[in-house]
Amino acid sequence: xxxxxxxxxxxxxxxxxxxxxGKGQKKLLAAKVFIxxxxxxxxxxxxxxxxxxxxxxxxxxxxRVEMSNLQRQIAHSTKTLGMLKVESAKATFEALNxxxxxxxxxxxxxxxxxxxxxxxxxIVVDGSxxxxxxxxxxxxxxxxKKPLVSGAILKFEGQVTTVVxxxxxxxxxxxxxxxxxxxxxxxxEAGVIGAIPGVVGSLQAIEVLKLILGKGEVLxxxxxxYDALKTTxxxxxxxxxxxxxxxxxxxxIVELQDYEVGYCRTAS
Amino acid sequence: xxxxKVDKTINIKGLVCPYTxxxxxxxxxxxxxxxxxxxxxxxxxxxxxxxxxxxxxxxKVLCVEKTNDTDWLxxxxxxxx
Numbered sequence: 001x002x003x004x005x006x007x008x009x010x011x012x013x014x015x016x017x018x019x020x021x022g023k024g025q026k027k028l029l030a031a032k033v034f035i036x037x038x039x040x041x042x043x044x045x046x047x048x049x050x051x052x053x054x055x056x057x058x059x060x061x062x063x064r065v066e067m068s069n070l071q072r073q074i075a076h077s078t079k080t081l082g083m084l085k086v087e088s089a090k091a092t093f094e095a096l097n098x099x100x101x102x103x104x105x106x107x108x109x110x111x112x113x114x115x116x117x118x119x120x121x122x123i124v125v126d127g128s129x130x131x132x133x134x135x136x137x138x139x140x141x142x143x144x145k146k147p148l149v150s151g152a153i154l155k156f157e158g159q160v161t162t163v164v165x166x167x168x169x170x171x172x173x174x175x176x177x178x179x180x181x182x183x184x185x186x187x188x189e190a191g192v193i194g195a196i197p198g199v200v201g202s203l204q205a206i207e208v209l210k211l212i213l214g215k216g217e218v219l220x221x222x223x224x225x226y227d228a229l230k231t232t233x234x235x236x237x238x239x240x241x242x243x244x245x246x247x248x249x250x251x252x253i254v255e256l257q258d259y260e261v262g263y264c265r266t267a268s
Numbered sequence: 269x270x271x272x273k274v275d276k277t278i279n280i281k282g283l284v285c286p287y288t289x290x291x292x293x294x295x296x297x298x299x300x301x302x303x304x305x306x307x308x309x310x311x312x313x314x315x316x317x318x319x320x321x322x323x324x325x326x327x328k329v330l331c332v333e334k335t336n337d338t339d340w341l342x343x344x345x346x347x348x349x
Contacts, residue, residue: 003294012290018325022294 001026007099011053019215025053029099031212032056034121036109036137038085039063040192041127041151043075044201045208050093050100052209057093058121060105061085072194109133111256114140123211125204126150127197129186131178132259138163138171139256142247149207149218151200154185156193156228158200161219161238162207165247168220173241173248178259196228272330272343275303281310281339288314289321292344296327299346304330307342315340 003011003022014020014028031054035042038061046057063085065076073085080088086104093102105117109128114136118124124146126137134150141148141163148163150171163170203224210216223236246253278295280288288311296305309315319329319342326348333341 008287008290008294012286015290015293016286016321022297 001029007053010097010099014052019213024213024215027212028053028209029055031123032058032121033123033125033208033212034058034118035060035125035127036133037061037127037129038073038075038089038104039069039127039129040072040153040197041201041204042125043073043089044198045125045127045151045205046075046089046093046102047096048202048205049208050097050102052205053097053099054208054212055099056101056103056121058103058105058117059086059089060107060109060117061089062106062108072192072197074198109136111136111140111259114256115144118144118146121146123208124148125208127201127204131184134171135178136256136259139246139253141165142170142172143254143256147211149204149211151204153192153196153200155190156196158196158203158226158228160200160203160207160224160226161222162211164211164218164220169238169240170244170247172246172253173244174223174238176241176245193228196226199226199228272304274306274343275299277306277308279308280314281308283309283314284311285314285317289318292318292322292342293325296322296344296346301346301349303346305344305346307344308335309340309342310338312340315342318342319344 011025014025015022033049033054035046038059046059049057065080065083065085065088069076075089075092084106086106090102090104093100124141128134142165145165150161152159207218210218221238223238225234242249245251276299280291288309292307319332322329322344328345328347330345331343335341
């Protein structure tokens with residue numbers, strides 16, 4: 001494939017980079033990334049991946065845009081209030097870059113659908129806001145050997161980690177079981193500063209781009225913790241757990257489970 | 269300089285930075301190691317910046333020559349993938 005004149009201009013700052021070049025840009029255009037959630041994290045992740053020319057972006061969310069989202073969910077706007085988030089996000093990302101095909105899925109992710117949904121994608125990004133989804137996505141990615149870039153935010157703190165099945169830790173190596181319902185507050189209960197998902201989602205987007213390009217080092221066996229009040233980044237080493245129930249030597253989780261037991265559905 | 273075999277020529281007259289280097293880089297990416305790229309340009313700054321950037325990217329600059337009042341000719345050998 002040859003670049004059009006528009007593409008030469010649009011991607012010139014990528015092509016100039018030795019780590020990207022024309023070949024890397026073509027990899028980005030051919031890449032398929034699936035984003036879980038079109039909220040605080042999914043907005044900047046999708047926005048920057050679209051800007052970078054990631055050719056196919058799948059995004060799943062069954063919520064509609066609410067006024068309370070707009071303090072941090074930058075894919076949406078006052079004009080898209082009430083619209084399905086995936087439709088609002090698709091319009092935003094495709095307006096930024098018409099090279100990108102955004103596939104919006106207005107469903108709630110479930111153990112019965114996730115495998116088929118992510119099968120054709122190269123990389124999965126978790127921008128979900130609840131533990132059942134986080135564990136469902138982790139287990140599905142490990143079972144299907146899909147790289148997963150996971151992000152989480154609350155109050156003034158954010159976390160990012162990258163799971164490359166077979167090469168490093170998974171989310172369950174870090175936290176084997178979900179915390180009991182109600183122990184960890186949601187953003188809805190505890191609040192979140194508006195720019196935090198921008199920082200964490202941008203870090204996730206960079207992880208995805210590096211995975212596609214095959215350049216640099218990703219957050220394998222590492223949890224990156226950002227404290228916005230102190231303005232600090234901490235890297236915490238996460239050893240691969242040989243006894244991990246999903247990615248260990250003798251896994252007890254060999255198929256997806258019921259993740260919702262004891263949990264109620266909360267909005268973001 | 270005439271004894272150097274040129275494998276590909278690009279004419280980027282009329283282009284300014286950074287598109288001068290973008291075009292040159294895309295051209296050399298598609299070539300094999302050992303081959304020589306000839307670049308004809310008329311944007312003076314690029315006669316300095318392209319050789320420097322090519323060297324930064326690990327390629328070998330064989331020739332930088334002003335050929336007339338407006339044009340420069342560069343010869344770059346690809347030595348690195």
